[in-house]
Amino acid sequence: MNVSPEFISIGGNRNPAAADWDNAGSQLLAFGADNTIALWDPQDEGLQGVQAILSGHTKAVNAVKFFATQSPDVSVLLSGSADNTLRIWRARRGERFECVKTLSDHTQPVTRIATLPESEIFATGSSDGSVKIWKFVHDAEFTSIDVELTQTINTSPKYFPLNIALAPLDESSTVLAVAGTRSAIQIFVSRETQFHLSATLTGHEGWIRALAFTRETPDADSDLLLASASQDKYIRLWRLHQGDELPAASTALSDPALGGLGKSLSNKAHWIDSAMSKHSVTFEALLLGHEDWIYQASWRHREGKLQLLTTSEDNSLAIWESDPNSGVWVCITRLGEISAQKGSTSATGSAGGFWVGLWSPDGNSVVSLGRTGSWRKWTYSAAEDMWAQHVAITGHVREVKGVSWSRDGSYLLTTGSDQTTRLFSQWKRDVASPSWHEFSRPQIHGYDLNCIDAVSNTQFISGADEKLLRVFDEPKGVAHMLHNLCAIDFPTSTSATLPDAANIPVLGLSNKAIQAIDDDAPNQNADEDDGDAIDPASTIRKSTLEFKHPPFEDHLARHLLWPETEKLYGHGYEISAVAVSKSGALVATACRASSIDHAVIRLYDTKDWLEVKPALKAHSLTVTSLQFSADDEYLLSVGRDRQWVVWGRSTEEAMYTLKHSNPKGHARMILGAAWTTLELPTFMTAGRDKSVKVWQITETGVQLKATVTASTAVTAVACSGKLVNSRLMFAFGTENGEIGVGSIASEALDEANVCMVKTEVSPAKTINQIVWRPGREEGEQQIAVASDDTSLRIFKVQQVSS
Structure with a gap:
């Protein structure tokens, strides 16, 4: 018997450190998915989705980081988990990743991993209140890999390290930034093999969720910039400048947009020393614009400009750059969901924040991971000067409890403890092999779902922890999409009775049928005197249900529900x-x-x-x-x-x-x-x-x-x-x-x-x-x-x- 995997769907873990995109050899994106690590190539034209899953950890994977091997033929991946271990995986070109080393030095979950390109050093942070500094020992081909623990820095009882960042300070020393469950950032500088605390940067008013270093220009002698993002909804930029003199004062502090904030922004200089040189650390800029906690920040030099990518709980992903004339940092692109579309619960389609934001190796695409376990991908089009959304991958974020094929086997329904039911089928397009995608999310519920079965090709029944069973009918919008994209026969016998679409009333649990109206149909609510004004949520524009590709996460969560037609009572328990x-x-x-x-x-x-x-x-x-x-x-x-x-x-x-x-x-x-x-x-x-x-x-x-x-x-x-x-x-x-x-x-x-x-x-x-x-x-x-x-x-x- 020959059994080979055809398709894998799995959702990403809700942790900003649990994903990384390899800039070098494999150019794969690795992300933690429950207690495994999934590997995906977002640039794959065939859209084959998750390529492989690495198993080994026994609890949720919190941190994933590629180590820069400087070799196109070898990839090394580091992963840290809630099982307190750190695992090192290696893959040669075209081969599977294998676990070559497991480290159990931390006594609590490993939460962060930071690497230093062109160096053998990496650092790990853990809930045990320590940051450990490690050194890789390996040969040129990475055939043998060993790791030495060189230092342990204790941050507790003051705080737990939520994140860490490493950067070369000068030829002889390295700078390490550590921050977490308090509002200050600690800066450590290495002397020989040991890091020493050199400065503490204050100013944030909440826990610090992201740290990232970069050089201001590609030139190795330019100033280092550190971005810190916090639960106080602000991003702060800090400048590390070499020499005895302070850098030219940033004009960003007098930016009128800061209003009264400008007075409270301290520009106190902190001095740090390495064996060779002296550096000043000064506050550079305050970036305002996010409306909620900020989870991630990452730098990229794109087309001669330095840009910063941030993701936030406010369902948006922002790209910032410095205005060449005034030096003020501004948000030049905002992707994601507009505030007006946000729902109050998952049932009304809110995304629940973007946890991860990553640049592609060429800097022309960005991806982000949301609460629902689904990835979103945007690619920059120079011709249109805009970022366009592209098809990415989706998956359950909790246990998948039930699975059922439709009666004719044309599509698949799954349901599980993340309280969703999902429909998967094959996108039949003019390529060598059709690809599998999620085409509809028929049920978004308030209870864990346990079982599912297809009644007919257009109807299914599911059972949950709420003691009753619900029956759902396929709406016309989904039937048309499956016909156009997956070559599934349109149900002609029942099509006259099918509703167009469905939604969940704000305070309800049942999906109600709604009608689709033409794009040029007048808004029924326009005339205040009209006694029959309709609820805008009970209609949907027809163009919203027309798809030329598998639907994006925004549509799956909001427009592709199935109306519920029956409830079956009688049972007393789940x-x-x-x-x-x-x-x-x-x-x-x-x-x-x-x-x-x-x-x-x-x-x-x-x-x-x-x-x-x-x-x-x-x-x-x-x-x-x-x-x-x-x-x-x-x-x-x-x-x-x-x-x-x-x-x-x-x-x-x-x-x-x-x-x-x-x-x-x-x-x-x-x-x-x-x-x-x-x-x-x-x-x-x-x-x-x-x-x-x-x-x-x-x-x-x-x-x-x-x-x-x-x-x-x-x-x-x-x-x-x-x-x-x-x-x-x-x-x-x-x-x-x-x-x-x-x-x-x-x-x-x-x-x-x-x-x-x-x-x-x-x-x-x-x-x-x-x-x-x-x-x-x-x-x-x-x-x-x-x-x-x-x-x-x-x-x-x-x-x-x-």
Whole structure:
């Protein structure tokens, strides 16, 4: 069996230090994603998204930094995590990154990493209140890499270092800036191998979130500039000038735009000494313009000008440069969301701030990461003299709990603990290989979502921690987009009844249908005397729903919801499982339970959405998985009470009764269940007792035909919808992220061939669900895998002829 990754979607961690774009060799962007590191090439014309994921850390990755190797053939990546470790990864051109060293010197989470280009030094900051200075020891080819700890600087009990920056001061010494949970910046200067505290810069009024050094001009002898950005919404620039004399006083202090602030800005000079020279540190400028906390600042020399990129909680990304005439620093470009469009909650589409802002290696693109885990990318067009937004990548930021293909396999739905449901499909354009993207965010919710299933190609049902299930219908705007970009057939039979779009009323949880109006239609609210003035939120301009490319994050969060058409009540606790019958006429649901009264399975018919009574009673603890057989003759349920139950359809179409049960189906709780497509009714169960069992219903009862063992608890199992070379294909996932893909000859069920997917492409945490893509040719099978490591992965499965 050959199993290869086809697509990975994963959201970025909400930490300003958890991403870096390699200026040299690989030109890849690395970002922390839960406890893994994702690698993405934002300049890739094919838009193939995340290329690889590096697993190794056991807790969230807080800091990621590329080390400048001065070699185009070797990339070295440093990562720091909440598991208190620092890992060093190395990759040669065209090869995967491998972890070559793990350092455990910090006693608390590693929060920051700073490197010094053209030097072997790097520094790390941690919640243990220390900054550690390290030195790389390696050969020219980086075949052997070792690290020496040269110094530990303690900043506690005064403050915790939130960030650090390094720069060469002169030929013999280095300057280190450290700041964090207080409003002052400490400047350290190295003498031989040790750093000594030389100055403390005051002026900010809040915690300092960003520090960045640069030379004022590309000339090595020019002054050093330090940018510091804070929770006080201001950016301060500081000048480090060599010599006994102070630099010419900055005219920026008398800038009339500062108003009364100008008087309170101290221009006190701080003096710092190295072994060779003396430097003054003076306040240079105050940059005003952000309306909320500032998270990141980074310098770049672009086209002969020095520019500073900052990102803020106010949903904007700003580029600043100094006015050549007055010397005043001004914001020349602002990208992101305009204040008027901000919502008050995630439900009304607010982005919740930009956490990361990075320059591309050529300086002509910038990317930023927002609260929803999605990246945004802008590229500068010299011809139009403007920054244009381009397609970037998106992903869940919490555990992905449920995944379901549409009935015809044309798109994929995922749902999870970040309270969103997302729709992925392939963009079919004139390139060699189509690329996968998120095309719609049907549900943005106020509760964690646990399970999902497609009712038809234009309808799905999802269950959450709120004790009820919700049914959603595809709006016309999304159907048109999927038809135009993904070549998915437009639903002609139901198109007359489909609403145009949906939104969430400001104080509501339910998506309401809204209509699309022509761009030139008059605004209904213009006439004050009109008694029928409509709410502007209940309409949308048609042009907003016309896309020539996969939608950007702003549209996904605001305009591509699906209207909710039904709510299903009845359960008393959080919904744990949902399954739709193969005919689409019935839905079976279950909830978390600790007694036989609550561990019931409720059935609803999809025509009138009424419950089919009575509820099915057999389990005594939570039902973890439900599935209907291919002909809907049987419903299989498994639970934490270690039993599986097969319900058979009675004479009445919608009624099911208990046919078979096994209270000791597994030695531990059963977490997954799947029907096969064999002629005799055969099903599989997966349990915490590290096994997958194959059962067959015969005239005499249910027989155990085979047991497939795994190395750890099995949490999900799925069977392909068709036989391949008269063999049954199945896949299972385990508690620690392993995936096994196997095949069984239909006449010898006890002989299973299982191939384990390579660890480097498998998820890093528990697998919650696996589903096979329907409607695929025999040699082109695919599985979608939802995992607790926040990733959705699609794998291609090919049977290799022996």
